[in-house]
Amino acid sequence: MHPIRLGLVGYGKIAQDQHVPAIRANPQFELVAVATLGPHCPGVDNFSSLADLLAHGPQVDAIAFCTPPQGRFALVQQALDAGKHVLVEKPPCSTLGEAMSLIDEVKQAGVSGLFAWHSRFAPGVANAKAWLKGRTLTQVRVEWKEQVRKWHPGQAWIWQAGGLGVFDPGINALSIVTDLLPGSLFVTSAALSVPDNCQSPIAANLSIRSQAQVEVLAEFDFDHSDNELWRIELHSEEGMMRLDSGGAQVSIDGVPQGVSEEGEYPAMYRHFAQLIADKQSDLDLQPLRIVADSFFVGSKETVAAFHE
Structure with missing residues (x-):
């Protein structure tokens, strides 16, 4: 062939x-x-x-x-x-x-x-899907924080209308969460921090709920330190799984787990x-739809101008 x-x-x-x-x-x-x-x-x-x-x-x-x-x-x-x-x-x-x-x-x-x-193809996502079977999920917490100057140097388009700002990396977390939770997710509130000289947010805090009434809390920051924090915690009645490094690392109740060696x-x-x-x-459009809904319902706060 x-x-x-x-x-x-x-x-x-x-x-x-x-x-x-x-x-x-x-x-x-x-x-x-x-x-x-x-x-x-x-x-x-x-x-x-x-x-x-x-x-x-x-x-x-x-x-x-x-x-x-x-x-x-x-x-x-x-x-x-x-x-x-x-x-x-x-x-x-x-x-x-x-x-x-x-x-x-x-x-x-x-x-x-x-x-x-x-990000749906991060090695730990398959682990999470298997772990969630038969468990009662109660809450999902997301921290997705990185330094834009490191990961998008000189890319002015990201701050323009349609460039998404912090949602460019944040949508990676949303793509994982929407892959793990069945059904639709709904944005209940969003707080967006928009630099004075930009059209797109540099930080965002979201509150989301699933059709099964599972709460998803997400914190996104595009002006974080050089030490990235790409973490998703899955809290269930039976324990907690944590995906770190964007899903490349997995732990259950603090115990590291083995994952596939194949990259995203x-x-x-x-x-x-x-x-x-x-x-x-x-x-699938749900990650982009959640971002659009966040802009639609979100409160916007003007913050200090962003300079590279």
Whole structure:
């Protein structure tokens, strides 16, 4: 069986650090072309635009999108119009309407699509799913705090309208929580801290409830120290499981547990290959919907200007 010929749109930090290594380590894929306005990806043909790649590049079966969410909708539409399978980095679009439209367009195109909530593929998430079976969950506590200057240096788009600010990393935590808790989650309150010179929040505190009335409390901070805190605690009547380092580490009642050695992005691309083989799609919108609801119901406090 021939590998899936893959094109990549956008070659920034996340593509260089995560996507390309995962693609090249997976024999189910062959990276054949990259569309980028920045540095070129070595070892493949590089093009200045997706349109140029599709018109003049090598044949591709699928395209992965690593551009900022603003403007991504039209690019994914180009790929779907060309009949390509699509993998779309999180958040898939800058609005719910665009993302909802892509779900319909993927189906109409008869291709496979993946909204790439990569944190769902953290090794400890599978442990958590297994642990929750037969247990009565009472509360979920989330602390997701990192330093934007370290993880998004020079990326002004993240502070613009549609850039999500602290919800860019915070949505990773929400993608895990929505994967673990069945049914819909509802934002009951949100407090958003927005720098005086930005359009998007630098911190947020959320209160969420599940259909089963489980309380989810989340604290997000984008101006934390260099020591990241990516933690989710699952409190049940039978004990407590904690996911640390974004789900890479797991403990139950303080006792460390073993997890898979496969990383998030390799597992995500393995999932994408299986979706293509099965002619299926995975286009969940609940993490983005929770962020949208947080903006909708949230109180906003103006805080000191952000300077890199």
